[in-house]
Amino acid sequence: MSTLGLFDNDYDEDGFRRCSVTGLNVHRTVENLVKLFGLSAVVAMVIGGTFAFFVAMTRWEVIGLLEAQDYYVHLTLHAWNLLIFWMVFMEIAVLYVGGPMVLGRRLPLTALAKTGWVTMVVGAVLVNLGVWMTAPPDTAPLLTAYVPLTAHPWFYAGAILFILGAIVAAIPFFVTLWREKRGQPYKTLPLIAFGAFATSIIAFEALVGGLVTFVVAFLWRMEFIGWMDAAWYRHMYWTIGHSTQQINLAAMVTVWYFLTHVVGGAEVVSEKVSRTAFILYIFFINLGAAHHILSDPAVSTGWRIWNASYAMYGAAFASMIHAFAIPAGIEAGRRKRGLGGGLFGWLTSAPWNNPVFSATVFSIVLFGFVGGITGVVMGQLQVNMTWHNTFATVGHFHATVALGTTLAFMGLVYFVVRTMFLRRFVFDRLATLQPYLYAGGMGIATLMMLYAGLLYGVPRRTAEVVENIPGTEFNLAAAAPLFAIFGVFAVIAILAGAAFVLVAVASILVGERVDGTGSDADIVPDGGATVDEDDPVHAYEMRGTFLLCLLFLAVFVASYVANWYLLTELWSVGL
Numbered sequence: 001m002s003t004l005g006l007f008d009n010d011y012d013e014d015g016f017r018r019c020s021v022t023g024l025n026v027h028r029t030v031e032n033l034v035k036l037f038g039l040s041a042v043v044a045m046v047i048g049g050t051f052a053f054f055v056a057m058t059r060w061e062v063i064g065l066l067e068a069q070d071y072y073v074h075l076t077l078h079a080w081n082l083l084i085f086w087m088v089f090m091e092i093a094v095l096y097v098g099g100p101m102v103l104g105r106r107l108p109l110t111a112l113a114k115t116g117w118v119t120m121v122v123g124a125v126l127v128n129l130g131v132w133m134t135a136p137p138d139t140a141p142l143l144t145a146y147v148p149l150t151a152h153p154w155f156y157a158g159a160i161l162f163i164l165g166a167i168v169a170a171i172p173f174f175v176t177l178w179r180e181k182r183g184q185p186y187k188t189l190p191l192i193a194f195g196a197f198a199t200s201i202i203a204f205e206a207l208v209g210g211l212v213t214f215v216v217a218f219l220w221r222m223e224f225i226g227w228m229d230a231a232w233y234r235h236m237y238w239t240i241g242h243s244t245q246q247i248n249l250a251a252m253v254t255v256w257y258f259l260t261h262v263v264g265g266a267e268v269v270s271e272k273v274s275r276t277a278f279i280l281y282i283f284f285i286n287l288g289a290a291h292h293i294l295s296d297p298a299v300s301t302g303w304r305i306w307n308a309s310y311a312m313y314g315a316a317f318a319s320m321i322h323a324f325a326i327p328a329g330i331e332a333g334r335r336k337r338g339l340g341g342g343l344f345g346w347l348t349s350a351p352w353n354n355p356v357f358s359a360t361v362f363s364i365v366l367f368g369f370v371g372g373i374t375g376v377v378m379g380q381l382q383v384n385m386t387w388h389n390t391f392a393t394v395g396h397f398h399a400t401v402a403l404g405t406t407l408a409f410m411g412l413v414y415f416v417v418r419t420m421f422l423r424r425f426v427f428d429r430l431a432t433l434q435p436y437l438y439a440g441g442m443g444i445a446t447l448m449m450l451y452a453g454l455l456y457g458v459p460r461r462t463a464e465v466v467e468n469i470p471g472t473e474f475n476l477a478a479a480a481p482l483f484a485i486f487g488v489f490a491v492i493a494i495l496a497g498a499a500f501v502l503v504a505v506a507s508i509l510v511g512e513r514v515d516g517t518g519s520d521a522d523i524v525p526d527g528g529a530t531v532d533e534d535d536p537v538h539a540y541e542m543r544g545t546f547l548l549c550l551l552f553l554a555v556f557v558a559s560y561v562a563n564w565y566l567l568t569e570l571w572s573v574g575l
Helices: 028-059 068-103 110-132 153-183 191-221 230-241 243-264 271-293 301-336 355-378 391-419 428-456 477-510 543-568
Strands: 016-018 025-027
Touching: 025 028, 025 068, 028 068, 028 110, 028 391, 028 477, 068 110, 068 153, 068 191, 068 243, 068 391, 110 153, 153 191, 191 230, 191 243, 191 271, 230 243, 230 271, 243 271, 243 301, 243 355, 243 391, 271 301, 301 355, 301 543, 355 391, 355 428, 355 543, 391 428, 391 477, 428 477, 428 543
Parallel strands: none
Antiparallel strands: 016 025
16 A cells, blocks of 8 residues: 555554545545545546547548447447446545545445455456457447347456445445444434435445346356346346446535535535435436336336336436535535625636636536436437437437546546645646546537437447448438537547546656645635634525526426427328
């Protein structure tokens, strides 16, 4: 743990130090494991981002970098490293921050946490090797390794190990909460710890479902069992195939509350309302996986109606609560500090040069306006038919994961570099610009994916799109300009991702060390988390947030109407 001195900070004889930014008492066991999982996540991001270049330059057919078989292998490695490994390593770090760090406890069972990390790393390596060595009759599984399609045995074994490792690594978090509640049974958890707890419940359901799915698939692939029900597999697969993204969502929202409070001066407007939204996630968010199998003949009409309507509204309502509560907290908190003149002075005076703040706010805005709205719209039973398996689906999950969660986690990594590795950022100008470049590049590339899928029906899984789709007579040449824009901005987004890694790693290795007790104006320029508890936040206006919410609802309604209009264009009824 002391390699290169990266894990050595000054702790008291009990192993604690007081963080000058958050004011929290942080134990070395928590800090070191957060660093370990965070660094592992960044390595996965580097691998996945490298394959993103090959994928994007193949979909941009002017370049057409890869053949179809190679494209699918690269696409699978891109997806698993960014959608699974980058996210889940970071989410274990989020649990340790939201649990023992916020509660001021040491991380229990550190040997178990390290065992979980080793198991996850071995699993991730096996998945990458298994996919890379794919050869007929096996196929690169992407994220839908549907039976009876077979994948390399190492892929199934790696997936099992990674999921098992994540469950093991989460156990110290649960033990921390159990000890906290046993010691103070009548004291409620802080909101950040509560959000992390909700994340862990959603994660536990997804990971256990995935473990069952992949263990059975592995036994079938190794011919220990002779037959698998393909419909059962499809249904079970989506307990993890989509629900891992719901872990991302809950973890991302928790990070939003944490970072906007620490570096933006936000306060929680109503803890009860925000906690209620997290509880709604626990009950309803994982049901969002239903949109993947709304056309599956194995599920009943009642199942489809329940999952694509009533259940989905429960999760959408929870997200709308957060969509108001977090910007309202920023506005009220900043006005309380005298930083919010006029309608949007609380925004214009915000620390936009701080990459922790800008990455977090871009995550909130882009997830809400692009990822959230498209998720609710495409989850509709009827409208889903215009989205299913088109490039618009890819646009949706890039809006949620590549824009929303990745930007939030970039902000968290910057925060860890500054407050746990205790290093100032190198390449200051690049560190400031990086969230803008990534949000802009990935945002426009994502919009092109959405337009290409919705307006032209461009499919999501083929290497060749505009020039030719093997076995069809479709002519999608009209979509070529969209792919030209997509290609350019995808390159910008990939370069911005590389800039993030460069700034983070270089800062850790050669950045100026801070002692943790000096000025923190570079990371909390507006006074940070310190507030006057006797001055109620409800005494301050939130009219700027109200107008932003009206704008959000207007975009929501316009998107909803536009998608229903596109659906009506599919058939000429009565002719």
